[in-house]
Amino acid sequence: MSRRSTISVASGLVVSMVACFALVGKIEAAYPSSPMEDVLFISSPEFVKRASLGYSGLLADIYWMRVVQYFGRKHQRDSKEYKALTPLLDITTTLDPNLVVAYEWGSTFLDQPPPSGAGDDAAAVALIRKGIRNNPNEWHLYFTLAFIQYLGQHDYLGAAQSFDEGSKLPGSHPWMKVMAAKMLTEAGNFETARYMWQNIYNESTDKNLKQNAELHVASLVVDQEVPKLESVASEFARHTGHNPSSWRDLIVAGWLRSIPVDPTGAPYVLRSDGHVVVADPKKLPFITRGKPE
Amino acid sequence: MTIRIRVIAFNTFREAVRDRVLYNLVFFALLLVAAAPLLGEISIGVQRVLLINLSLSAISIFGIVISIFVGISLVSKEIEKRTLYPVLSRPVGRGEFIFGKYCGLAGTLLVNTIAMTAGFYLALLIMTRTFTRADANVLIAIYFLFLQFIVIIALALLFSSFSSPLLSALFSLSMFVAGTFAGDLRAFAAMSHGPEGVLARAASYIVPNLASLNVITRVSHDQFIPAALVGYNTFYSLLYAAAAASGAVLIFWRRDLK
Numbered sequence: 001m002s003r004r005s006t007i008s009v010a011s012g013l014v015v016s017m018v019a020c021f022a023l024v025g026k027i028e029a030a031y032p033s034s035p036m037e038d039v040l041f042i043s044s045p046e047f048v049k050r051a052s053l054g055y056s057g058l059l060a061d062i063y064w065m066r067v068v069q070y071f072g073r074k075h076q077r078d079s080k081e082y083k084a085l086t087p088l089l090d091i092t093t094t095l096d097p098n099l100v101v102a103y104e105w106g107s108t109f110l111d112q113p114p115p116s117g118a119g120d121d122a123a124a125v126a127l128i129r130k131g132i133r134n135n136p137n138e139w140h141l142y143f144t145l146a147f148i149q150y151l152g153q154h155d156y157l158g159a160a161q162s163f164d165e166g167s168k169l170p171g172s173h174p175w176m177k178v179m180a181a182k183m184l185t186e187a188g189n190f191e192t193a194r195y196m197w198q199n200i201y202n203e204s205t206d207k208n209l210k211q212n213a214e215l216h217v218a219s220l221v222v223d224q225e226v227p228k229l230e231s232v233a234s235e236f237a238r239h240t241g242h243n244p245s246s247w248r249d250l251i252v253a254g255w256l257r258s259i260p261v262d263p264t265g266a267p268y269v270l271r272s273d274g275h276v277v278v279a280d281p282k283k284l285p286f287i288t289r290g291k292p293e
Numbered sequence: 294m295t296i297r298i299r300v301i302a303f304n305t306f307r308e309a310v311r312d313r314v315l316y317n318l319v320f321f322a323l324l325l326v327a328a329a330p331l332l333g334e335i336s337i338g339v340q341r342v343l344l345i346n347l348s349l350s351a352i353s354i355f356g357i358v359i360s361i362f363v364g365i366s367l368v369s370k371e372i373e374k375r376t377l378y379p380v381l382s383r384p385v386g387r388g389e390f391i392f393g394k395y396c397g398l399a400g401t402l403l404v405n406t407i408a409m410t411a412g413f414y415l416a417l418l419i420m421t422r423t424f425t426r427a428d429a430n431v432l433i434a435i436y437f438l439f440l441q442f443i444v445i446i447a448l449a450l451l452f453s454s455f456s457s458p459l460l461s462a463l464f465s466l467s468m469f470v471a472g473t474f475a476g477d478l479r480a481f482a483a484m485s486h487g488p489e490g491v492l493a494r495a496a497s498y499i500v501p502n503l504a505s506l507n508v509i510t511r512v513s514h515d516q517f518i519p520a521a522l523v524g525y526n527t528f529y530s531l532l533y534a535a536a537a538a539s540g541a542v543l544i545f546w547r548r549d550l551k
Contacts, residue, residue, distance in 0.1 A: 068336050
C-alpha cells in the first residue's frame with residue numbers, strides 16, 4: 001500500500017470516528033436511553049455470591065463502592081428516592097457478611113430522612129440486625145442499632161437494651177453503659193443526643209464519620225438555640241407591642257449582648273414575624289428548627 | 294533421575310521466564326495492586342480490606358491464568374516444535390519429562406507469586422505506614438493460592454496429555470470453576486438419592502476442592518485461619534496434584550508420539 005493511500009485510509013478512519021462520536025450525542029437526544037442508576041441487573045445476592053467464584057470479598061468491595069457512589073450521587077441531587085440502596089446493601093453484605101462498615105454506614109444511609117438518606121428505618125434495622133447475626137462480637141453494630149432505635153424510631157426501651165447488650169461485649173466503650181441508663185431516664189432531651197454525637201465524634205477515627213458527627217452536634221446546637229432566640233424575640237414583642245426588626249433592636253434594648261451566630265459562624269436571621277432561621281441550611285443538614293421555609 | 298528432572302524443570306522455568314506474556318500478566322497484576330489505594334479513596338472505610346481483596350484476587354486470577362495457559366502448552370509446544378524427540382531419545386523417561394515440566398512451571402509460579410506478594414506488601418506499607426501482626430496472616434492466604442496453582446498446573450498437564458491446547462484450556466478452566474463449587478456439589482449430593490446422588494457425590498470428590506483454598510475474604514478481616522486447615526489443605530493439594538500428574542504420566546506413557 002502506498003503512503004498516499006495509507007494517509008487517505010487513516011484520515012477516513014479518524015474523520016468517521018469523530019463524526020460517530022458527534023452523532024452519538026444527537027442520537028441520544030433523539031432517542032434517550034432509560035436511566036441506569038436504579039437498575040440492578042442481578043438482584044439475587046446468593047446468585048452473585050455463587051457467580052463470584054470465590055472472589056466474593058473483592059466483589060463485596062466493588063458493590064460497597066457502588067453503594068457509596070450511588071448514595072453520594074443521589075444525596076448530591078437532594079433525591080427523595082433511593083430505590084436501589086436496600087438491594088445493593090443486601091448483595092454487599094451477603095457477599096461479605098463481615099464487612100462491618102457496610103452495615104454501619106449502610107444503615108445510616110437508609111435511616112436518615114430524605115434527602116439526607118432513604119428514610120427507611122425498618123430496612124436500616126433489618127440490615128443492622130443481619131450485621132449482628134453475622135458479627136455477634138462487634139459492639140459498634142449494637143451501638144448503631146441503638147442509635148437508629150433512639151433517633152429514628154424513638155424506641156427508647158429498645159435502644160436501652162441494644163446499648164446494654166453492646167456494652168457487655170469485649171472492647172466496647174464505657175459510655176455505652178451510660179447511654180443505656182440515659183435511654184431509660186432522659187432519652188428525649190437534647191443533652192442526651194448531644195452527649196452521644198459528641199462521643200461519636202471523639203471516638204471515631206474515620207474522617208467522614210467525624211464530619212457527620214460534627215454536623216449532628218452543630219445541628220443539635222441550632223435546635224437548642226433557635227427556640228431560645230425566638231422566645232427572646234417574642235418577649236420583646238410582648239413588651240414593646242411589635243416584633244424586633246433586627247438583632248440590633250434586641251441588643252439596644254439589652255435583651256441580647258451581640259448578634260447571635262450559628263455553629264458555622266454565620267449570624268442567625270431574624271425574620272419580621274419573629275421567627276429565627278439559619279442563613280445557610282445546607283451547611284446544617286440535620287436541623288429540625290430554624291429551617292427557612 | 295533427580296538431576297534429569299532438575300534440568301528439565303530448570304529449562305522449563307527459563308523458557309517461561311523468557312516469555313513476554315508472563316511479564317505482561319505480572320505487570321498487570323502489580324498495576325492492579327497499585328490501583329487498590331486509589332480505589333479505596335472512592336469508597337468508605339475499606340481501604341485496607343480492598344487492598345487485600347484486590348491484590349490477592351489479582352495474584353489468584355493471574356496465577357490461575359498462567360497455570361492454565363502455560364500449563365497446557367508445556368507438552369504440546371514441545372511436540373509441535375519437535376523438541377520433545379531429542380529429549381526423549383536420551384535416557385529421559387516420559388514420567389521424568391512430565392514431572393520436570395511440572396516442577397519448572399510450579400517454580401515459575403512460585404517466583405511470580407513471591408514478586409506479586411512483595412508488590413502487595415509494599416502497597417500495604419505505603420498505605421498503613423507500618424506492619425501489624427494481622428498482616429502476616431495474609432501470607433497464609435497467599436500460600437493457599439499457591440496450592441491452588443499447583444493443583445491447576447497438574448490438571449492442565451493432565452488434560453494437555455490427551456487433548457488439544459484449546460480443549461485442555463477449556464477443561465482446566467471448567468475444573469477451576471467446578472472446584473469453587475465443590476462444597477455446593479457435596480451439599481447437592483447429600484440431598485440427592487439413587488444414581489444421581491452417587492454421581493453427584495463422585496463428581497464432588499473428583500473436582501478439586503478449591504473453595505477451602507480461597508480464604509482471601511477471611512484474612513482481609515483478620516480472621517484466624519486454623520493450623521489444621523493449613524495442614525489439611527497442604528496435604529490435599531499435594532495429593533490431588535500428585536494424582537493428576539500421575540494421570541498425565543500414565544496417558545503420556547501410552548501416547549504414540551510418532
